[in-house]
Structures are given as structure tokens and as C-alpha cells.
Amino acid sequence: MTINDKRISLGKRLRSSRSFHCLGTLPNWQDYPAVRKDALRNAAVVYYPSTLYEDLFESIGKSVFPSNFYSLMGNKIRQTAVFQLLGINHPRTRLYYGRNRMRRILEDFPLPFVAKTPVGSSQGRGVWLINREHQLRDYLHDHRPAYVQQYLPIDRDLRVVIVAGQVVHSYWRIQAADNFRNNVSQGARICYDDIPDDALKFAGDVAIRCGFGEVGLDVCHFEDRYYVLEANMVYGLEGFRQAGLDIHEILADLADRGLI
Template sequence: MKFSRTIIALENRLKSCRNVRTLGVKPQFSDYSPEERLAILEAPTVYYPSSWYAELFDTMGKPTFPSHHTYRFAQDKIKQNAIFDLVGIPHPATRIFYGPRQHKSILDHFDFPFIAKTPRGSARGVGVYLIHDERELGAYLARCRIAYIQEYLPIDRDIRVVVVANRLLHAYWRIAPPGEFRSNVSAGGSISPESVPWQAMDLALHTASRCHLDDVGIDICRKGEGFAVLEINVKYGKEGFLKAGLNYSEMMENLIEHGII
């Protein structure tokens, strides 16, 4: 494949792409060499700039991929829940309780068991708890001043759908191991080749479009007769691509070369 342009990226997401020059994320812009600074400033788009530089580039009017808007929702479940409520994305019943005074009302809204999550900064199944009783709830509240509480859905699998630039890149089932309520691959979950229902893929595309997310892994589960969005992941893993024999780097190279991203 012959590439017509080389693009600039900061984070390592595209490091294996042959038409991408990855410079790394440095704490200060002055840490880049003069040649690197010029390359960044002259690049029409800076790819995977990190949440720190995405905000700065947005302020100065420089386009990035993913967008600054997409980075806003990275590892922030409170913002994710808020936007789902605002734009009508189906999701499990969720409520946020701020501080000890509001913690006292959790059991007025939820019955055991329910899910409790670390609201910010967690990923890959870390910081997700199945709460069975008041003792477990107390232990969770001792760790999290802001309580993110979500209804428990008795499922053993969910669907990961990767959407890039409003295109469905890949979709697959994730199955929880025996005795585990989380289906994350990092928590021991397995990837199933079973076909993904079109309704789930449509919901993912609708969610990405409605929430203006241009590169995202969307976790979806069955809820009743339909589907619901569990959460979104800006820094999603590539295990599902490998399992399906898909070359993620080549897919991204093609999207770049054809001007799609």
C-alpha cells in the first residue's frame, strides 16, 4: 500500500500504522524538539492528542481525532449517564449520590443486589462491584464519596461495538467466566464468535452519533425485550479484533488514507 500523506499522533494508539508518525505525549509543549513542535502546529489534524492536549488544541482551533468532545467522556461515568439521560439513550437505571447525606437514601431507590462503580478514572472492569448487602455497601462508600449506583441486570454476557467516524468497525459478544458478573476480557471474560443482533449495532451507531463520539467502544446488553448501553470506552482494547483475525492497524491506516478520519 502506498500512502499519500503522513499524519501526526501523540498517544501510542496508532503507533503500528505505517502512515502515522507518533511523537508521544510530553508534559509540556516546550519538551518537543523545534522540528516536532513545527510538525504538530502545521498538521491539519493531530491524532490521539491525549485529553490534556485535546483541550488545548480545541481552544486554539486545531482539529483533533478523536475530538476534544469525545475525550470529555473518557472514564467519566457521571458525564456518560448525564448525556444518556439528556438525549434518550436506553441504559440501566442509574443514580449518583453525592456525599454521606445523600448516601443514606441509596436504599430508598435501589434493592439489593445492585451495581456500584467508581465514577471516574476506572476502566477494564476495575472499580465495578456487585453489592449484596449493607456491609458491602458500607465498604464501597468508604472508598467512594460520590456513589455511582446502577441496577443489576442478571446477564452473563454483553456486546462490545467499536464505532469510528460513524462507521461500525467491529462488534462481538463478551462472556463472563463462571462466578463472575463482569464480562471484561481483563476480568477473565471470553470473546464469542456468535453473531451480534443488528438492533444492538444500530443502538451503538445511534449512541455514537447522538453523543458526538467519533472513536468509541460501546458496551451494550440485553434489557427486557430490547438493548441498553452499559457504558462507553474511549480507550477500548483490541482483543476482539485479534480474536476475529482483524488487523486493527491496517483498518485505521485505510480510514486515514481515505480521509475518513
């Protein structure tokens, strides 16, 4: 089977699929051999086009998969804007620029609240529970803009991984006794028991409404409502490993069945 007989991916996420030819991401367009340039030009859809080429392909009208992936990856500001625009349940969140940020934040949010590094943080890093004014002062010293969010007193959240509208895995992340964060990398425990169907339905609806082609959504239940906390495009795989699953095999199966 030649390169032109397969669907085309730049990223290696689909390398296990017989249906795809993964070309790799080269830093310069001219670095690609002519046959690969032609394959990319002729492809109806480019899969996992990378941050480098996603905008390029979209600018010339070419479809990419997954949608809303690289542009929202690691960007809490954009994600929050999307959730707010669509009216999706999300903890109350505000951004603060300019002067008098500390006064304005304390007027808007009762202690405790959560403050985060808005772009580029992951695995629970760059997240603080603010209980005292001096903690807020320290946070503001290093963060412009400030990203401040309502604190929900929960002891777990649900990670739901969705690809092309299909829930492919889900599990609870239960906090360690000494940490308010639910991240596995911060000591949270993975649990597969008693995952409610309505939580999966909520997550699936969020993914569809937001146009997420592939995403790991963090969902929690608080005061009789489900909330989406964050969308993760680069999500941890420990929950897959403990369940004996391989995300690359799952993606390959979806691809080979024509679902992506």
C-alpha cells in the same frame, strides 16, 4: 515526504498509516523541535492529541480527532451525564454526595444493585454487585461520590468498536459462571456468533449522537430494549486478537482511505 506533507498525530495509534506523521507526546511544549511545533500549529486537525494537549488545541479553535475521547475516558460520571442528557437507554444511575447516602440509596434502589468506582476503573475492577446492606456500607466507606446503578440480570453484553462512524469489530462477552461481570479480564468468554444487526445499528447511533470519534461501546439487551452500559476509549484487544485482527492496521486502512 516531509513532515508538512502528512497529517499530524501526537499519539502513536496511527503509526501504521502512510498518511500520518506521529510526533509523540512530550511533557513540555518547548521540548518539540521548531519544525514539529510549526507542523502542529499549521495542522487543520491534530489526531490523538493526548490528555495533555487536547484542551490546549481546542482552546485555540483547532480540531482534534477522535472527538469526545480523552475528556470522557474512564469517567463514568461524565459518560452517564451524556447518555442521560441525550435520552439514550442506559441503566438507571444516580450519584450520591453528602450525608445519609446509605439511607437515600436504599430508598432509591432495591437490592441487588451495582456500585462502581466512578472515575479511573477499568477491566471490571471497581464494580460490585450489592446484595446486602453491609456491602453497601463497605463501598461507601471508600467512595465519594457514590455511583449506583440499576442491576440488569443479563449473562452477556456486546462489545462494539466504532471508529469515525464505522463499526470495525463486534463480539459477545459471555459471563463466567461465577462472575456477574462481562469483562474478558474477569473470565468472560468471547463469541462472534449471531450478532444482531439492530444491536450494531443501536451502537452506531449512540456513537454518532455522543460524538465519539473512537469508542468501544458495551451494549446489552434487556426487556426488549437495547442499553448502552459504558463507553470505553481504552478497550481490550483480546477480541481483536482471537479474530485475527489488528486495530492499528484497521485504523491505518481507515486513514489511508480518508475515512478519518
